[in-house]
């Protein structure tokens with residue numbers, strides 16, 4: 317499973333707006349469908365490698381893309397069969413079907429599938445789960461599957477968790493990716509997601525994670541200009557130690573960990589708790605990390621209050637998120653919150669919609685960047701920017717990796733740039749490091765050489 321890096325992600329409404337803008341600029345809808353169908357034909361041609369192709373067409377424009385692809389594949393000499401659910405319901409799809417000169421079979425009459433099945437039944441226009449009898453017919457088909465735009469049967473906005481009867485090996489997203497390609501549970505049914513741009517100019521406020529750039533320090537850099545991070549740990553020392561070491565590994569030049577024991581690297585400056593207040597006033601400190609290994613209680617509340625009062629850029633994890641919530645939006649500040657599913661539900665009860673909608677609402681409410689963790693991590697900024705990190709690295713599903721991410725966020729934030737860009741860079745660093753280590757990863761490996 318994979319998605320293209322740094323690719324736009326659009327909801328169905330945003331897709332329609334982009335399509336309308338494209339039409340207003342002079343491209344016809346028929347031309348857009350022709351480009352979409354041509355891209356589907358190219359991908360199907362490569363996947364089939366000469367084997368027969370069965371194209372399943374639905375009533376809307378997703379089906380229209382299927383008819384265009386059928387015509388283009390037949391022109392190239394491919395062995396193509398077309399099966400339709402019903403007659404086309406849109407003018408564009410009717411025209412596309414009229415231009416297909418071959419036979420059109422009924423879907424329930426197609427016996428058992430084909431080496432390559434092109435699923436052009438429903439795209440972003442699906443308004444309800446598909447009927448059980450159609451789902452049963454589709455589940456009986458066998459063959460590799462190329463889904464056009466989205467696997468048919470899923471809510472492309474990712475709000476509903478309807479699962480598609482045909483799981484795709486490859487999904488060719490048209491114009492932009494859709495939320496369902498990057499959110500669980502639907503992302504697991506999309507296989508490898510490819511993007512066919514088709515000439516639509518997509519708003520890039522929501523996008524997949526960019527490739528993590530390598531950050532080579534310039535000659536003028538020194539330990540403080542690379543970023544100084546203060547990690548405030550509670551009673552569970554290992555977690556704060558992981559965060560502090562991760563901050564160094566992620567590029568911070570100087571890391572101070574309060575408490576003298578359990579510094580995981582000799583390069584970490586371990587200091588006594590009493591110096592914490594003094595350190596908060598140190599102008600060189602570019603970010604403060606609180607939460608790893610720090611359960612809720614008086615001590616945490618005190619530390620969070622002091623950190624908020626300092627006006628420093630903050631990374632808040634776990635119980636520190638709840639402790640800071642009442643005051644977060646009170647004054648403008650740079651802050652990154654890193655809740656996992658349980659912490660998010662506790663901090664933002666009643667949030668609704670897709671994981672993207674919920675992350676955006678939390679970012680607006682707190683005026684902070686929210687890194688809503690999981691295999692389908694979403695990063696949302698208060699100004700509406702969103703980055704989707706699917707599929708990440710499954711080896712991160714182990715204790716302590718969240719502490720490492722908090723430390724990495726601290727390092728990126730301490731450089732002084734934008735908090736959203738810092739969070740995106742930290743998540744990218746975390747995943748790239750995990751992917752490099754792979755099977756058997758434990759959190760400690762992420763902070764080792």
Ligand SMILES: NC(=O)C1=CN([C@@H]2O[C@H](COP(=O)(O)OP(=O)(O)OC[C@H]3O[C@@H](n4cnc5c(N)ncnc54)[C@H](OP(=O)(O)O)[C@@H]3O)[C@@H](O)[C@H]2O)[C@@H](O)CC1
Pocket residue numbers: 331332334335348349352374375376377378379380381405406437438439440441442443444445446447464465466490491516
């Ligand atoms: N945007 C772009 O720039 C471009 C978009 N393009 C393509 O257009 C696609 C979107 O097309 P679309 O809007 O026509 O909707 P689509 O997904 O084909 O389905 C709607 C039809 O299905 C029906 N229907 C719905 N739910 C149903 C159900 N459960 N069970 C049964 N029927 C159901 C619904 O009817 P109704 O809800 O009225 O019953 C309607 O007839 C998009 O994904 C991409 O492939 C490209 O061609 C070029 C550029």
Ligand SMILES: Nc1ncnc2c1ncn2[C@@H]1O[C@H](COP(=O)(O)OP(=O)(O)O)[C@@H](O)[C@H]1O
Pocket residue numbers: 656689690691692693707708709710711712713714715716717718719720721746
């Ligand atoms: N199945 C998974 N696939 C990819 N990443 C995952 C998966 N499960 C967890 N992660 C990532 O691993 C980290 C776990 O963080 P968290 O749950 O806070 O762990 P801890 O509190 O033990 O440090 C997060 O960055 C999360 O996005």
Ligand SMILES: [K+]
Pocket residue numbers: 378435436437438439463464465466467468
């Ligand atoms: K489809």
